[in-house]
Amino acid sequence: MDRRQLFGFFLLLLFISACGNEEANVETVDATNNGEQKVITLGHVTADDHILHLAVEKFKEEVEERSDGSMTVDIYPQQQLGGEADMMDQLRNGTLDMGALTIAELTARSEAFNAWYMPYLLGGLDATEEMRQTEEADEILHSLDDHEGVHPLSYYVIENRHVFSVDEPVTTMEDFRNLQVRIPPGTAIDDFYQRLGATPSPVEQQEVYTSLQTGVLEAADVDVDAVLANRYHEVGDHVAMTGHHDWVIGVLYSQPLWDQLTEEQQTIVEESIEIAAQYSHEISGELQDEYIERAQEEGVEIHEFEDMDEITEIAEEMHEDYATDNELIENFIEKAREIENH
Template identity: 30%
Template sequence: MKHFTRILATATLVAASAFAVHADEFRLGLITPPPHIWTKAAEAFGAELSEKSGGAHSVGVFPSRQLGNEAEMLQQLQTGALDMAFMTVAEVSNRATDLGSFYAPYLANDIAHAGRILRSDTAAALLEPLPAQVGVVGLGYGMAGLRQIVSRGDVSSSADLAGKKLRITPFTPILDFYNALGAAPTPMPLPAVYDALANGQVDAIDMDAELIWVLKYYEHADTIIQSDHMMFPMVGLVSAKVWAGLSDDDRAMIGELMAKHVDSTIDSYIEKEAGWLEQIEGTGKTYTKVDASFFGDAIDQWNTIWSEKAASLEKLRAVAAETE
């Protein structure tokens, strides 16, 4: 692929002066639990890499924040202390602002449309500056499902979320969105969310359907709002310092296989998302489907903020229009 060739060239140039790294077993970190689609994709990547390399390379997968939270893992990638990660684009966008454009509210019409946007050449081009900007090589996108809202108490309008502590992933685009809505966005790691919702430490959470269902967040909620308001991409990363120590053949093999397995998560979510939402709707909780009008002028406020922050926003909007 053209964009992959450009990524290889850019990453090699940036890392050319780095020390050589030789590893028989790479370490790959994630924040997701073992049953999660991302974790399973990472394990499948490791298995295929071992097979295709004739056992020369293997991958140890460390889920559930075993190697730290995403900010800590990204720092480890930058220094070469960690080899690889499947990481939310959210965390990377804290250092590469253009990636924040993916979180434009209602950029994608549905889960399949989100997949088409992520598979575009425009999206791929946003990975090219990462070696120079962040010290990592981005090899391809995956994703989780679209974002929904789970709340204690009744929510019939966005006004009911005003002032409420609402759990978010800690990154600027979603912080800006919920601040515009008048909620009190509260960053919190995944392992803490279930108990926090149960004991009222937070009033609501922003979450995808898979985790709402699999981790049973609905158990301590009164209202589920299917809003589909934001996509949630993932990116497969390799430390630029580690990348510099690989042969051209190994770079090509690892790049191809990682891109393949992160991309496979897109198909998994397209296939499974509707089923999870149907199961959540069947739990007996108040289940409401809303559209962009639910959020009032918060979306316009977000667009105003991010049209100044990210030059990539209009490019992704053009892709979204072309791929509807």
């Protein structure tokens, strides 16, 4: 073999070697990408000992177990990422993966969510959990417009809502007259309290404690868990067990980030959400009595509401009015009545 042939053979060996290395490198990169850990960021507004936080911790546990650790969930409670409107913006632009947001925030995007605020429509947590799983509830969840940029996943059922008051208990219809009561902004619950003769005030969540303390507010629409978690018991003494509706949370994923997940990852998220939703219902029922006992230990007096016939009559009139105005709410109310009657 002369020099030119030898040199050509040497170049051929180099070329083959380079191609082999390139293929190996591609395989290595692909393997690295496939093994890359997915971190899901999730924000909500409640304290880290609230039932909602316990539910999202259950979601985190399920995701990480089902993915064998290839997916992790970082939770940001207590408005660490801003208020709910801020988190909706972050979901839309893809800077936040998930949000567990109150129905109050979602009502600002679709009035159909007011269905969950119909007082005395569902007779407790079990009925509300059954309603959560219906087609009618799902249609409302997916009534969020496409431009919202979110992928609706499910609901969490949290706890019964009651009336917390500072100085005097609210046990009769007369006690509602001109009562300055904090309500979630922009919801049908505002209409409900007005029909009761109260003066509802949509104070932001972070301002409620100070407003109760200074007398700007006399009362607040709350669950007993929130009385403890937000330390309202330091500034007020009474909870009237009105149980007018259950507190429900909407769980959303950022649409642009959802589209980046593999089908397997999407399935893991969906299955984990459902397990966490069932868990939320289970612990809500178990913990409500415990929260009442703890509130009493902190000096809060628990009262029964006396005028139930009158308040439920007002609620039923409200159901009819809202059903007339919105077909999704009408369907929701009809399904709720079916659940209550079976």
